[in-house]
Amino acid sequence: MKLNLTKPLIVFDLETTGLDLVNDRIIQVSYIKVQPDGCEERKSLYVNPGKEIPAEVVALTGITNEMVHDAPTFKQVAAQLQQTFAGCDFAGFNSNNFDIPMLAEEFLRAGVEMDFSKARLIDAHTIFCKMERRSLAAAYKFYCGHKMEDDFTAHRADQDTEATYRVLLAQLDRYNPATAEEPDRALPNDMDALAAFSKSNDNVDFAGRIVWKEMTDGSGQALVDADGNPRKQEVFNFGKYKGWAVRDVLHRDPGYYSWMLSADFTNNTKQVLTRIRLREMKTK
Numbered sequence: 001m002k003l004n005l006t007k008p009l010i011v012f013d014l015e016t017t018g019l020d021l022v023n024d025r026i027i028q029v030s031y032i033k034v035q036p037d038g039c040e041e042r043k044s045l046y047v048n049p050g051k052e053i054p055a056e057v058v059a060l061t062g063i064t065n066e067m068v069h070d071a072p073t074f075k076q077v078a079a080q081l082q083q084t085f086a087g088c089d090f091a092g093f094n095s096n097n098f099d100i101p102m103l104a105e106e107f108l109r110a111g112v113e114m115d116f117s118k119a120r121l122i123d124a125h126t127i128f129c130k131m132e133r134r135s136l137a138a139a140y141k142f143y144c145g146h147k148m149e150d151d152f153t154a155h156r157a158d159q160d161t162e163a164t165y166r167v168l169l170a171q172l173d174r175y176n177p178a179t180a181e182e183p184d185r186a187l188p189n190d191m192d193a194l195a196a197f198s199k200s201n202d203n204v205d206f207a208g209r210i211v212w213k214e215m216t217d218g219s220g221q222a223l224v225d226a227d228g229n230p231r232k233q234e235v236f237n238f239g240k241y242k243g244w245a246v247r248d249v250l251h252r253d254p255g256y257y258s259w260m261l262s263a264d265f266t267n268n269t270k271q272v273l274t275r276i277r278l279r280e281m282k283t284k
Contacts, residue, residue, distance in 0.1 A: 001173045004189035005036040008088040009122075011168065013161040014099045015061050017049050021105050021207060021266045025049035026074055027063055030157035032165050033084065043084075044158035046071040061155045078110035085114065089191050091122040093136050093164040096198060101206030101268065108267035120195035124168045127197060131175065131185065136163060143170035204234050205272040209265060210246060211237045234276055246273070247280050 003009060012031035018024035030044035046063070048071045058064050092099045100121055107114040128139045137148040140163050152159040172189050180186035187197065204210040212232040215223040223231040234246040241249045241256070249256055257277055261270050 001169055001176070001189065002038055003034060003169070003172070005034065005089075005191065007036065007191075009034045009091055009191070010085055010088045011091045011161060011165045012095070012099065012103075013092055013157040013164060014102055015057075015063055015155070015157045016102060017051060017053055017057055019098065021101055021268075022264055024102075025051060026102065026106055027053060027057075027068055028061075028157040029077075029081070030161040031084075032161060033088070034165075042158075044161070045077065047077065048073050062153070063156070074106045075110040075112075078107055078112040078114075082107065082112050082114050089120040089122065089195070090116070091124060091164070091168055091194075093139075093160065093167070094123065094125040096121050096123040096126065096200065101266070104206055104268045105266055108271065120191045121198060122168070122191065122194045123198035123200070124164055124171065126200050127171055127187070127194070128167070130197065131171070131187075136160060136167070139167045143167050143174060202232075203237075205266070205269040207266045207269050209236070209238055209269045210234050210272055210276075213243075213245075246276050250277055250280055 010031050010033055012029070014026050014030075015028040016024050016026050026047045027049050028044065028046050031042070033041040033043075035041075046068045048068045050073060053063065053065050053068070090100060100116060104114065104116055124139070125136070128134060132139070132142060134142065137154065140146065140148040140151075144163075144166050148154060148163055152163050154160070172187065175185060175187035177183075177186040177188055187194065201208060202212040204212055211234070213235045215231040215233050217223055225231050236242055236244055236246060236249060241253075257273065260273055
């Protein structure tokens with residue numbers, strides 16, 4: 001099935017030195033840029049993380065320190081990637097939980113502005129879990145009818161990207177509303193619908209330290225906007241102020257903002273918190 005696109009879609013995958021958004025780094029970026037007319041551009045590049053790749057990651061991915069030794073750092077390729085990714089939607093496998101947050105952190109560390117807030121984020125893993133509940137290898141076998149190990153080398157970003165793209169296309173074929181036997185197991189070929197379906201949380205920042213929460217009045221009744229939609233506000237999702245509105249904490253305990261900026265939170269979390277603080281200062 002051809003994707004029904006209104007703007008380019010970046011199907012991508014990352015390999016990294018680990019799973020820590022603050023301390024780990026990207027070692028491989030691979031993507032397929034799919035245009036609305038169906039044209040596809042593929043690219044894969046190694047990235048020098050500026051640190052040793054742990055032995056367990058080498059064993060898992062096959063990417064060695066020697067392979068990335070002469071590769072550019074992320075900072076050196078950030079501007080080029082930003083130009084390629086600007087104005088695009090994104091799709092990946094478990095990308096909303098890891099790859100997008102990690103990519104956002106790398107752009108912030110490089111000092112390159114990359115705004116994901118206007119992008120639709122489609123996650124083939126979330127679709128798979130909601131529809132079939134299983135891993136990329138299982139998804140590939142289920143949707144594409146092949147064993148992944150017969151077609152690809154696992155845990156290499158270029159290979160996983162290709163497999164993810166094929167899984168996404170096969171998912172749209174399988175859940176085509178025109179042929180679906182069960183209406184509640186149908187997915188339209190529409191990026192807005194896929195992004196909404198891929199959303200598995202109500203995070204404000206990628207790490208989930210700040211989340212959206214519906215607002216209520218004094219009697220506990222939900223507040224709605226002019227269109228009848230629930231009104232939401234940002235609340236902290238950790239620590240002593242868990243469940244508190246961020247704006248209330250910033251007014252009650254101004255030092256909490258400074259503490260978070262100096263603590264071991266992701267750059268994206270600090271960026272979101274600063275954005276809220278600046279907004280509140282303007283509304284005083």
